[in-house]
Amino acid sequence: MNNKLRTLIEIDKEADNTALVSIHKQRSIDKSICANCEKKVKEIDDEEYKISALCLVCQEEFFKEPEDE
Numbered sequence: 001m002n003n004k005l006r007t008l009i010e011i012d013k014e015a016d017n018t019a020l021v022s023i024h025k026q027r028s029i030d031k032s033i034c035a036n037c038e039k040k041v042k043e044i045d046d047e048e049y050k051i052s053a054l055c056l057v058c059q060e061e062f063f064k065e066p067e068d069e
Contacts, residue, residue: 029044
């Protein structure tokens with residue numbers, strides 16, 4: 001997770017809300033960029049992108065399946 005997103009999450013956690021992350025997510029969607037790595041997103045019609053504002057690479061990082069032990 002990049003520092004900008006991490007900082008917004010920490011501020012929201014301290015304030016006990018998700019306002020800053022929600023604003024950042026919507027701005028990212030409006031610009032068609034990833035909310036984490038801020039690279040241009042080509043898959044803007046992807047349902048998971050519409051929910052998370054994360055590109056496919058960052059989605060894999062954030063939503064990893066737990067490894068079987």
